[in-house]
Amino acid sequence: MNASAETGGLRRRLGVFDAVVIGLGSMIGAGVFVAPAPAAGAAGSGLLIGLVLAAVVAYCNATSSARLAARHPESGGTYVYGRERLGDFWGHLAGWGFIIGKTASCAAMSLVVGSYVWPGREHLVAVAAVVALTALNCVGVHRSARLTRVVVAFVLAVLAAVVAAGLGGGTADAGRLAVGADATVGGVLQAAGLLFFAFAGYARIATLGEEVRDPRRTIPRAIPLALGIALFVYAAVAVTLLAVLGPDRLAHSPAPLAEAARAAGVPGLVPVVRAGAAVAALGSLLALVLGVSRTVLAMARDRHLPHALAAVHPRFGVPHRAELVVGAVVAVVAATADVRGAIGFSSFGVLVYYAVANASAWTLGPDEGRPPRAVPVIGLAGCLLLAFALPSASVVSGAAVLAAGAVAYGVRGALGRARR
Known part of the structure; x- marks a missing residue:
């Protein structure tokens, strides 16, 4: 009997629309409200070039992930793909990278909620948000998907209002979009790498492999649709911010979209933008906790994590123990985390995760829906390049935690051999 049968199966409730919305709930979330500022600080006037590079890598990752998800429609995403295509260790490393990276993302998103809802008490609000959304996830993914639809619709409306005000208010300067001498290769x-933090939400779709209807058709359709919509939105927002604020002002802005609305002469839009940021962060947090818990579920089934976490609730059909543990860890991290530092750490872990996904996609045969050979090659090289171009603190801390995961894998294997 396999682990899935032992612990109970998840319920297949989600169609293409819900899967796309869950992906957008992660991609068009708080990242769009915070990521452009540190990215502009790194690239200056080369911000749009950085956005294009992140989009190319994200496209390759999405294509590889979609083909793999159609072949292996199980919860766990690249943890499953790496295990099945490359070997047990690479699956473990991918799952570990995803969990640590996305735990940092969850903490960052919860802190964005706190900073917009109650400045000065952001940690308290962050923890409360984590507790509330963990409880929501524990009563069923279908209810989570419904709430995510509302969140995505509201955030898209807020972003559209900012773009319209910025580009139509007479304060935009197309000359600010020109690439100047401040744009260096390393900075771009x-x-x-920092902007990739905001694009990585399409992984949530792949990790829901056991909860979508007809996954072999639904997942390959949903991933590129969600990514395409997100890329369009991010490009429009980035152009607006650069045209209204310029790269220097953008780099030093703690709330760039709110500042852009104010600079465009629409101060009444600022409270709406703040509300949009808080709602977007909640939407991202909702989908992130959902995805991380499914990877924990898959790793627990294979005993890379405590097997008790593989339990599925008999009534709600969700991995309730994994949900509760993930929520508890995120709440602890949110009590001490720094938003901008978490972005770099998260990007490193998730880029490693997708490097394994692209390497796994390379092994697909022509009869398995293999993508064009250039896709996994560019994706793998791009992930590694962007990962090690991140700020040194993010690279060192991320590599150290990944190494700890590799050591844990080795210890687990040694103990297993000793018992035999």
Whole structure:
């Protein structure tokens, strides 16, 4: 009997629309409200080039992930792909990278909620948000998907209002979009790595492999659709911010979209933008906790994590123990985390995760829906390049935690051999 049968199966409730919305809930979330500022600080006037590079890598990752998800429609995403295509260790490393990276993302998103809802008490609000959304996830993914639809619709409306005000208010200057001498190769690569933080939400779709209807058709359709919409939105927002604020002002802005609305002469839009940021962060947090818990579920089934976490609730059909543990860890991290530092750490872990995804996609045969050979090659090289172009603190801390995961894998294997 396999682990899935032992612990109970998840319920297949989600169609293409819901899967796309869950992906957008992660990609068009708080990242769009915070990531452009540190990216502009790294790339200066080369911000849009960094955005294009991040988009190319994200496209390759999405294509590889979609083909793999159609072949392996199980919860766990690249943890499953790496295990099945490359070997047990690479699956473990991918799952570990995803969990640590996205735990940092969850903490960052919860802190954005706190900073917009109650400045000065952001940690308290962050913890409360984590507790509330963990409880929501524990009563069923279908209810989470419904709430995510509302969140995505509201955030898109807020972003559209900012773009319209910025580009139509007479304060935009197209000359600010020109690439100047402040844009260096290293800075552009670092900006691309930081912006990748905001694009990585399509992984949530792949990690829901056991909860979508007809996954072999639904997942390959949903991933590129969600990514395409997100790329369009991010490009429009980035152009607006550069045209209204310029790269220097953008780099030093703690709330760039709110400042852009104010600079465009629409101060009444600022409270709406703040509300949009808080709602977007909640939407991202909702989908992130959902995705991380499914990877924990898959790793627990294979005993890379405590097997008790593989339990599925008999009534709600969700991995409730994994949800509760993930929520508890995120709440602890949110009590001490720094938003901008978490972005770099998260990007490193997730880029490693997608490097394994692209390497796994390379092994697909022509009869398995293999993508064009250039896709996994560019994706793998791009992930590694962007990962090691991130700020040194993010690279060192991320590599150290990944190494700890590799050591844990080795210890687990040694103990297993000793018992035999």
